Every structure is written in structure tokens, then in C-alpha cells.
Amino acid sequence: MRRESRETWPQKQNEHRLVYLLFEIDSGGELSWPNPALIPLTEKETAFREFYQSGNLYLAPESGEARTQGSPFQWTTWFDGPGQQWAFWTQNSDGTTTGIVVDRSAFMAEAIAQLPDSNNETNSKATAEAFTLLNETGTALYTWGTSDLDPQLASSINVSLPTPLNMWSVQLTTAATSSTVWYQQPLVLSMAASLIGLAVVTLIAAYYLYSETRREFQRAQQRVSFVNQVSHEFKTPLTNIQLYSELLDDSVETDKGNKYLGIIQEETHKLSRMIANVLTFARGQKATLKVNPRSLVPDQILKDLLETHRPGLDRKEITLQQDLNAGQEMKLDLEILDQVFSNLLSNAEKYAPRSKVTVRSRQGDGILAITVEDNGPGIERSKRQTIFEPFVRLEDKTTEGVSGTGIGLSIARDLARLHGGDLELKSTSSGASFTFRLKEPE
Amino acid sequence: MKHTIKTRITRFFAAALVASSAFVFGATSLNANTLNVSLSASKQALPDYEPSTTFIKVDLEGIRPRGITRAPLNLALVIDRSGSMSGEKIEDAKNAAIHVIRQLQSNDIVSVITYSDSVQVLIPSTKVADKKELINRIRRIQSNGNTALFAGVSKGAAEVRKFSDDERINRVILLSDGLANVGPSSPRELAQLGRSLARERISVTTLGLGHGYNEDLMTKLAYNSDGNHVFVEQSAELADIFSQEMNELFSITAKEICVTIKVSKDFQILRFLGREGEIRGNVAEITLSQVADKQEKYVMLEVQHNPSASEQPTLYADVDIDYLNAYDASEHNSNQRFEFQRVANKTLVDASIDKEVVEDATLQIATINTEKAVELRDEGKLEMAKDIFIANAEFLEEVQVEYNLPSLAPSVLGNFADAESVANDEEWESKRKQLREEQNTVRTSQSVGSKYNRYLPPSEEPEKDSSTSSSSSKKNQ
Numbered sequence: 055m056r057r058e059s060r061e062t063w064p065q066k067q068n069e070h071r072l073v074y075l076l077f078e079i080d081s082g083g084e085l086s087w088p089n090p091a092l093i094p095l096t097e098k099e100t101a102f103r104e105f106y107q108s109g110n111l112y113l114a115p116e117s118g119e120a121r122t123q124g125s126p127f128q129w130t131t132w133f134d135g136p137g138q139q140w141a142f143w144t145q146n147s148d149g150t151t152t153g154i155v156v157d158r159s160a161f162m163a164e165a166i167a168q169l170p171d172s173n174n175e176t177n178s179k180a181t182a183e184a185f186t187l188l189n190e191t192g193t194a195l196y197t198w199g200t201s202d203l204d205p206q207l208a209s210s211i212n213v214s215l216p217t218p219l220n221m222w223s224v225q226l227t228t229a230a231t232s233s234t235v236w237y238q239q240p241l242v243l244s245m246a247a248s249l250i251g252l253a254v255v256t257l258i259a260a261y262y263l264y265s266e267t268r269r270e271f272q273r274a275q276q277r278v279s280f281v282n283q284v285s286h287e288f289k290t291p292l293t294n295i296q297l298y299s300e301l302l303d304d305s306v307e308t309d310k311g312n313k314y315l316g317i318i319q320e321e322t323h324k325l326s327r328m329i330a331n332v333l334t335f336a337r338g339q340k341a342t343l344k345v346n347p348r349s350l351v352p353d354q355i356l357k358d359l360l361e362t363h364r365p366g367l368d369r370k371e372i373t374l375q376q377d378l379n380a381g382q383e384m385k386l387d388l389e390i391l392d393q394v395f396s397n398l399l400s401n402a403e404k405y406a407p408r409s410k411v412t413v414r415s416r417q418g419d420g421i422l423a424i425t426v427e428d429n430g431p432g433i434e435r436s437k438r439q440t441i442f443e444p445f446v447r448l449e450d451k452t453t454e455g456v457s458g459t460g461i462g463l464s465i466a467r468d469l470a471r472l473h474g475g476d477l478e479l480k481s482t483s484s485g486a487s488f489t490f491r492l493k494e495p496e
Numbered sequence: 497m498k499h500t501i502k503t504r505i506t507r508f509f510a511a512a513l514v515a516s517s518a519f520v521f522g523a524t525s526l527n528a529n530t531l532n533v534s535l536s537a538s539k540q541a542l543p544d545y546e547p548s549t550t551f552i553k554v555d556l557e558g559i560r561p562r563g564i565t566r567a568p569l570n571l572a573l574v575i576d577r578s579g580s581m582s583g584e585k586i587e588d589a590k591n592a593a594i595h596v597i598r599q600l601q602s603n604d605i606v607s608v609i610t611y612s613d614s615v616q617v618l619i620p621s622t623k624v625a626d627k628k629e630l631i632n633r634i635r636r637i638q639s640n641g642n643t644a645l646f647a648g649v650s651k652g653a654a655e656v657r658k659f660s661d662d663e664r665i666n667r668v669i670l671l672s673d674g675l676a677n678v679g680p681s682s683p684r685e686l687a688q689l690g691r692s693l694a695r696e697r698i699s700v701t702t703l704g705l706g707h708g709y710n711e712d713l714m715t716k717l718a719y720n721s722d723g724n725h726v727f728v729e730q731s732a733e734l735a736d737i738f739s740q741e742m743n744e745l746f747s748i749t750a751k752e753i754c755v756t757i758k759v760s761k762d763f764q765i766l767r768f769l770g771r772e773g774e775i776r777g778n779v780a781e782i783t784l785s786q787v788a789d790k791q792e793k794y795v796m797l798e799v800q801h802n803p804s805a806s807e808q809p810t811l812y813a814d815v816d817i818d819y820l821n822a823y824d825a826s827e828h829n830s831n832q833r834f835e836f837q838r839v840a841n842k843t844l845v846d847a848s849i850d851k852e853v854v855e856d857a858t859l860q861i862a863t864i865n866t867e868k869a870v871e872l873r874d875e876g877k878l879e880m881a882k883d884i885f886i887a888n889a890e891f892l893e894e895v896q897v898e899y900n901l902p903s904l905a906p907s908v909l910g911n912f913a914d915a916e917s918v919a920n921d922e923e924w925e926s927k928r929k930q931l932r933e934e935q936n937t938v939r940t941s942q943s944v945g946s947k948y949n950r951y952l953p954p955s956e957e958p959e960k961d962s963s964t965s966s967s968s969s970k971k972n973q
Contacts (some may be wrong), residue, residue, distance in 0.1 A: 136680070163692070166659075173617055197614045471833075
């Protein structure tokens, strides 16, 4: 599963150490997460899957041991490896079950961290008491309190912790008579309570992480079939547009009219090509695209494209700054330059409205480098890797109501690479900066 | 109107997926802000007539930008004060800890925890304001009792956790001379603790003092939390070792380095060598906690190429790296692609071999072999252990000769020497600790025998081999 950025989980960050594994069970009792049909499993997940399918982990409301009063969460425990293991889970309203397998070592370390230390300088020596936390096998996990009690004179008592740690106990050794130890109970209970509280927070955090990831995969799946459907839908109207614009050609008299018609025809030809390519992509077939270089002046092309995009940029209140230094003629594929640059501009329009966008161009040694930089909200660290993948779109408040399949960046990068270059992202929280390079073919 | 039609439809479609490309653009190394990344592979040209394996290496090097001060630390010193530390050892440990306090600055956070049967948080996490007071407390440490190592580390981690954030270097340094005998004591449990701490971005460096400590436990804890492990033979070396660790901490340039390697369809990912990562289908992910200035670490992935009838047009490994600049916690990303070729004859395959990658992969495999040998020796199978060492030496020798890699010669000799020490119980005790340290060093891809000599105190120039004298005397038994 993907790492989540600290911005999303600032306070829950540390609690993930308690989660060994996330799991989900559907209403039929089958393990639905981790799901090999959605994503391949890691070794750890495969081992858990086998463990579950062999019937060793049985979770059902009735079987849930230690139903904490009034809490929707339950514990189930079993023995494996070094010792006792715990699953912490809850049944959802749709009949599915979500839970975590607790990381045993982190859990023990957490218990120890919550308990007092034995700093003799700060602890009062008046209460001569020693405490030992014992685990399920009666072995000492942790000791605190006085260490110089004479075992001959001391008496001890064992107090079990409340469930789910009911197999653990705290041994109290005191020099005083045993009747004074009853008041230690609250300490033990509060310790257990804070442990459970921590586990609850962990589970909630883990659950959100899980559902975010699940939604992501479902969205990805949806998009593939969507593309397939829609491309067919669009092929027909597109052919019509082409047809009618060609018919119109004969009846248009004015210069302006002819100019607009010319643009319509150009664009529809371009679109036909693109749709044909996307259909090929959706079917997973190989398409051999060729780079068609021709002599052009990059800055001229950029200026034209910026003109075309100006209405859109103005509507989004984007101020444009140009730093163009590519005025020499070069041999480049116009379509690729157009598509990559336009993709970056429309992304700026979509995701960085009301910002300042700077376009820089440089050329030298047969390479053209163009940077499109904005000072908008930038891109979350967790998303930076994924935006180059097909069908991924950033989903947050800024993109509500924005349509798009999210194919753009992955194809833009592939096109840049076909042209001997690349497309890179540099993003800090003060904006996004994309640079693409195209290399003149030999 | 043109804009509307175009954008409406373009909203749903962009362009086509590109299929074929044989270009590798420019150099394969990127100059990222504080991390230099370069990709290489043991074989770049792969046979199209039979399956073959190749190793993909992702090289990471820390770069410190000019004129920048170091990131503040958030450090916990966890010191064993069990009975076995009495005398010189505890005094040297205390002096080493005091030396650490002296090197820290007011913006650093430090805590000191001591443990025997129970744990004392001697100095809870605090900014290094009143050094005198901290030093006085350390001087009062006394030794007696058992070794509650797990508890000591837990409390140390709890102290670091209080102030743990992206802007600091968060680390626990554990010093122990004995066997953990109170609380969880198995290497497996300590390994799991190490992994859970790594998840919350806290690393543990373990220093094993003398001949009585459990090196499996100590190395596993360090390895799984991506900290260092050092075998300290004499307590007099402690001050130096602590200094070297501090120097490394002071020169960390990049943190939380998440490496994701995606390979094209004709590849099958076999395993990571050395480090452990997560492999899902054709994507392998691994995280390194930190890289320091001029320090090189690498990730090595073994993949198998299966030529198929319906060939994918390109063979590649796409490497994406997310990391934090240690100085200002800014996030950075680097993305590179390494392209392979399919060729029809063996000469071309051989011409594409990268010897450096072969050498590193060989050392990793040799390390896996020595771990097996240690396992067998533990089970009392002395002869079998000896045989493995000898076979390993011969394997290394073969590779050394075939690829002309004289730098493998010390490992060849080392393995022959290890074979000799198997039979001698006393010699083996020390040798086993040495081996564990070496195995850990190779697995975490740092050069053996010179663990710290890349890191100098920022003021010193040029490079000085201040540590090799002590470390090489250990190696040349």
C-alpha cells in the first residue's frame, strides 16, 4: 500500500507502528482485503491469507472475545510464533468486518512506554514497592519501583489485567502487609484503558487508510471501462462534425468564416487521431507512433499556444509570465510539442487557478527545454508518484466539478520520452514545476 | 468555439500511448537537491533466446548544499548499566555519553536512559541548555543487576517520540555488553520492534561492547530500523565510536527515502539483495531512513527476464524516489528509467556487463552464504560450516578472476580465515560478532571496514582516515 504523507496523518503517524496488518472480511466470511485480485500480495499478506483460510482466525460477533462494554471494537487472540497475538476488529453496518493484526513487539513496547520508570532520584523511597508486568507465560516483561526489597520480608500479589490483556498480570511485591495493595488496582486498570484507547485510535487510522486505498483502486478500475465505453460513443459524433464542417466549407464566404472553419477541421482531424490512439491504448495493443520532425521556431509555437489558451487562463485569473529563449529554428515534432505543452497549461488552469504561471524556454545542443511553473497549492507528496500513472487524478476540494480521465500526464511523459526527452515534476508546497525536454532526432 | 470543442473532448481524451522507444535520454544520473541518484544494471543487454537474470542497482549519494548548517537532532542514549558493565566499562560509557553532550548544540534534543533490571529515564527529552547539569547526572550512573534491553529501547523510543518530527534527525543509540535477560529477548522480537520503529521513522544504532553481547539481537534491531551496528571490542574505543556516529548524524542530507521500482512486463522480480522491501507483482518498494553527506548507499533488485513470444516493445525499470531534504524537511522527487536491450548473441550481452554492479551483487550473495555458515555452526555442524566458507571463498575467487575485480581479494582471504576459526570455540566467539557486523554492513550497503570514514566533522578538510586504524586492526585477525 502507498505511504501516506505526513500532512494527511500528522497525529496518527506514530500509531501506525502498532498495525502489523490490515484486513477486511466480506459479509460472506471471505477475506476481501488484502485482495490479490486488486493488487498482488506481499509475502506477509500471503502468509496471513493462508492463516485465515485455514480457519485459525475466526471472527464473528458471537465469537469475538472480550466485547468491551459499549464499544464496537472487539479483540480476538491466538498463539503464534513468539507468543500471544491480537486482532482488533469491528463489524461494519454492511456486514463486512474490518480489523488489524496488532504488531506484538510494538504493543509490548507501548505497554512499557506507558508504565513508570524507576528513577530512584525522583521516586519516593518511602513506598517500598516493586511492580513487575508479566506476560502470558508468566515471564517478566518489565519491572519498575524499588529494586532492593528483601524477598524474605516481602509479600507479593498478582493482579490480572482486564481483557484483552487478561493473560497478562502485574505482580506487586511490597514490604508492607498485603492489605495495603488493594489501592494499586486503579493504576493497573488505567494502564490497560490507555492501551485500549491507543489501539482504538490506531484502528480508526488504519481503517481510513484502507478505505482510501480501496477507493483508489475501484476508481482506477472504473476508468478503464469508462474509456472503452465513451470512446465508442464519441467516434460517431466526431465523424459527423468532420463531415458537416467539410460541407460547410462550400457555403462559407467570409475570411473570418473560412478561418474558423479551417480551425474546426484541423482540430477534428487531430481529435480523430487521438481517439484512435486511445482506443488502441485501451485495448492494450501496440501502437507504433513515429516522430514527425519539421523545422520550426519553438518560441513562436509556444506563443501561439499561449494565445489559444489565453481565454481559459484569463477565466481562471491566472497571470502569465514568459521567459522565452528558444528563438532559433529546430527540427521537432509539432504535435508532440503541442500536446505536452497544452496538457501542462490545462493542468495549471485546473489545479492552480488565481496563481502566477511562468513559462520558460531554453534551447541548446539539439535540446529544447520548457518549464511550466506555478505558485499554486503544489502537489501532495503522496500523489507525486501516482499522477504520472494512467487514470489517476488528484481528488480534493480544488478539483470538484472538474472533468477529465487523468490520462494526460502519463501520455505526455511517454510522448516526451519518444521524442528523446522526458517530463519531470518538481514540486514543493509552494507550487508545481514541470519541465519537459525534447531532443532533435539525429 | 474551437477551444470548447477541443477542451470538451480533450477532457476525456488526451493522446495515444507510445509503444516503442530505444532512446535513453542523456545521462542516467540526476542532480536532485540533497540526493544524487544513479541507475545501473549488471547486464544491460539481455539474451532474447533464453531466460536470464540481471541485477538493478539504485545508487544513492548524499549531497550537502553549500553553506548549510546541520539539521537538529532528537537523540536518546540508552545505556546498559547491568552488573557486567562494572568498572572500566561503565566509566568509559559515561565518558563517551558526556562527550556526546558536549558536541550537541542548544537546538538539539537529548535524553539519557539507563537500564539494568529496571529502567531509569535519567534525563527525559530536553533541549541541550544546561550541559553541566546533564553531565552531572550522567556521572552519577552506577552499575548492578540484569539486562532489560527491550524495556530500555522502548523507553528510549518513547522519549524520542515526544519530539519526533520531520525537521529533526530522530535516533536512539543503544549500548549493551550483555545478553538481554529481562523482558522480550529473542532476535525475532527485537527485529519486529526495529521494524515498527522504522515505520514511525525512528532508527536505532546498536553498539555491542565486548564479547558477551547477543550479536543476533543487536544486529537485527539495527538492521530492521535502518540504524548502524558496531562491534566495540574495547570500552576505550567508545568515545571515538560515539563521535563517529555523531558525525554521521550531523551530516545526514536526505531522509525517508522511498524507492519504488516498476519493471516492464517481461521481467519477474525475484528479490531485493541485502535489504528487505515489499514486492507486489511487478512493483518493488523499499525505504531507507537516511543518507549522509558523501555517503553512498544502494538498493539492489534481482530480476529475471523471460523472453516471450508476444514481446513487450520496451524492457525497462522505472525508478521513482521520494525523499525529504534533511535540512528543511522539503519533499523531493526523482524519477528515472533504465532501459534494457534484447540481443541475439552472447558477445553483446557480455559487452554490456557493469563490473561494479557485479561486484556489489557478489558481495551480497557471499554475505547470504556466510549467514548460512553461521547458522550451521550454531547448530553444531562444524564441518558443513567450514565447507561453506571455503566454497564461498572459491566462488569469490572465481568472480574476482573472471571479471578482474582485485577488490574482492580481501573477502576471499577473509572467508578462508573464517573457515579456519570454525573449529576453535574461543576464536569463534569473537569471529561470530565480527561476521555479524560485516554482514550487517554489507546488507545495508555500506563499505566494509570503513563504516564511518566518509563522514568528517564539518570543519575538517581534507579527508583523514582517522577511523581505519581501529577498524582495520579488528579485521586483520
